[in-house]
Amino acid sequence: MPAANRLGREGQGLKIALTTLNTGRLSLPALCVASGRWSLKIAREWSNARTQWGQPVGKHEAVGKKIAFIAASAFALDAVFELSAELADAGQKDVRIEAALAKLWSSEISYRIADELVQIRGGRGFETAESLEARGERAVPAEQQLRDLRINRIFEGSSEIMKLLIAREAVDAHLAAAGDLASVDASLQDKARAAVGASGFYARWLPKLVAGAGMDPRSYSDFGRLAKQLRFVERSSRRLARQTFYGMGRWQAKLEYKQAFLGRVVDIGAELFAMAACCSRAEMILRTTPEHAASAYELAEAYCDQARVRIDEYFDQLWRNTDDGDRILSRKVLAGEYTWLEAGVLDQSEGTGPWIADATPGPSSKENLHRKYR
Numbered sequence: 001m002p003a004a005n006r007l008g009r010e011g012q013g014l015k016i017a018l019t020t021l022n023t024g025r026l027s028l029p030a031l032c033v034a035s036g037r038w039s040l041k042i043a044r045e046w047s048n049a050r051t052q053w054g055q056p057v058g059k060h061e062a063v064g065k066k067i068a069f070i071a072a073s074a075f076a077l078d079a080v081f082e083l084s085a086e087l088a089d090a091g092q093k094d095v096r097i098e099a100a101l102a103k104l105w106s107s108e109i110s111y112r113i114a115d116e117l118v119q120i121r122g123g124r125g126f127e128t129a130e131s132l133e134a135r136g137e138r139a140v141p142a143e144q145q146l147r148d149l150r151i152n153r154i155f156e157g158s159s160e161i162m163k164l165l166i167a168r169e170a171v172d173a174h175l176a177a178a179g180d181l182a183s184v185d186a187s188l189q190d191k192a193r194a195a196v197g198a199s200g201f202y203a204r205w206l207p208k209l210v211a212g213a214g215m216d217p218r219s220y221s222d223f224g225r226l227a228k229q230l231r232f233v234e235r236s237s238r239r240l241a242r243q244t245f246y247g248m249g250r251w252q253a254k255l256e257y258k259q260a261f262l263g264r265v266v267d268i269g270a271e272l273f274a275m276a277a278c279c280s281r282a283e284m285i286l287r288t289t290p291e292h293a294a295s296a297y298e299l300a301e302a303y304c305d306q307a308r309v310r311i312d313e314y315f316d317q318l319w320r321n322t323d324d325g326d327r328i329l330s331r332k333v334l335a336g337e338y339t340w341l342e343a344g345v346l347d348q349s350e351g352t353g354p355w356i357a358d359a360t361p362g363p364s365s366k367e368n369l370h371r372k373y374r
């Protein structure tokens, strides 16, 4: 290849290639937006058409809750994608984290929407479009959507790997500040020296986490009724940083291996990101299509209220969970201590081939993983 055809500077190739992942990753949230809209349409039309126990199924509270979840989440899918794409288009900021959060959150919530749609459709949700058509009914591929969306949680970085990558950004500042303090191998003397350095960082950083705009009832007033949601986002972001700091204090360098704790930290961050995106989207709709503003504000508020319940649960679970017990249990399962529970499963019912035909080793080290998905 002639040098004249080179894109960018010499030695920058890998960086450029990996940077494309940031915006490339946004194509998946875009697809999830479409699936959210489709699910909302089918849920609305079907829940009005199907009558059980004397009224349309959508009017039964159990189904109504699902419809409310689908509507609020479809709005949030739109909002998260629009915000992330605008940040990417503006080109002024590295959108690595926003794109990763958008990919992770969109693929998870759109799958939950699709699952709820299957449930709302009842037996017809489980049926294929072909089967429905053959019976003379509308060919709604709800089960196919569920199957197709499943892969989004696995490829372009599985949800577990995305959480690790995002969490690393949150924890890196602490690890850098703590230096030897967080190192398992450092001597007592090194740790004492690092403690002096870290105390300077935290003396500046920690007070910022106690008070902020979220405490002032007048802040974000431009957002009208959504101001309280943005104050919650701001307060919760600081709370999240404090909790991450406590995790750091408790586990030090081992925090990196606390995947369940870090996963919840990222789940909270993703919900806060989606809440902020919803408020920003409602504000944008007010300016561009004012005829939809009132309902956009309602949907944004509904999403925020629903997300706050989930966020409270995640915060609670940071410190009240079964992680330690589950770790022990899973090790025992792996060691074969409960194989009696598999009684009745025919030997080799899953076939006799090797688990992995291609013996090429996967990414073996943490460094490889980071290189692959950054």
Ligand SMILES: Cc1cc2nc3c(=O)[nH]c(=O)nc-3n(C[C@H](O)[C@H](O)[C@H](O)COP(=O)(O)OP(=O)(O)OC[C@H]3O[C@@H](n4cnc5c(N)ncnc54)[C@H](O)[C@@H]3O)c2cc1C
Residues within 6 Å of the ligand: 151, 154, 155, 156, 157, 158, 159, 160, 161, 164, 259, 362
């Ligand atoms: C339909 C389809 C299309 C695809 N298209 C492409 C493509 O175009 N380009 C491409 O490069 N790849 C593609 N892939 C591959 C895809 O990116 C991988 O399947 C995906 O990255 C997961 O890797 P894996 O299958 O090796 O799972 P594994 O790495 O074996 O993971 C198994 C499980 O362990 C979890 N796990 C793995 N490592 C860790 C860890 N360190 N900590 C916690 N949990 C962990 C995973 O999240 C998963 O739950 C495609 C796959 C499919 C099915």
